[in-house]
Amino acid sequence: MKKILIACFVAFAISSAVAAKAQNSAGTTAVSNSNMSAGVKTKVKRGPVFRANKEQIKQAQTLLKQRGFYSGEATGKLDAETRAGLKKYQEAEGMKATGTLNRAALEKMNIALTEKQQSM
Numbered sequence: 001m002k003k004i005l006i007a008c009f010v011a012f013a014i015s016s017a018v019a020a021k022a023q024n025s026a027g028t029t030a031v032s033n034s035n036m037s038a039g040v041k042t043k044v045k046r047g048p049v050f051r052a053n054k055e056q057i058k059q060a061q062t063l064l065k066q067r068g069f070y071s072g073e074a075t076g077k078l079d080a081e082t083r084a085g086l087k088k089y090q091e092a093e094g095m096k097a098t099g100t101l102n103r104a105a106l107e108k109m110n111i112a113l114t115e116k117q118q119s120m
Helices: 001-040 053-067 080-092 105-108
Strands: none
Touching: 053 080, 053 105, 080 105
């Protein structure tokens, strides 16, 4: 009786392993072929992300407040109210209204870029 149970267990384990391997290799082939036919690259490396520093954000908030696009204090934090003011400013200046303090916005506001930002 023990031998029969052991034999059944071994047969079950082997068939499970074979089925899992067959399913895994079929899935891999499908993914590989679809990626190759679609021309999809894996792991696209992005360049550095442009970020304004605290002092630049303060300067932008001060300018936005002077122009009437922002009513808060110059905290140096890019909060929701600052982003809303930036969008209004960007629209008024004919820029793409993103609400981000990117290079174009800083340059339009005549806020100096850091050396690192200039090299981006």
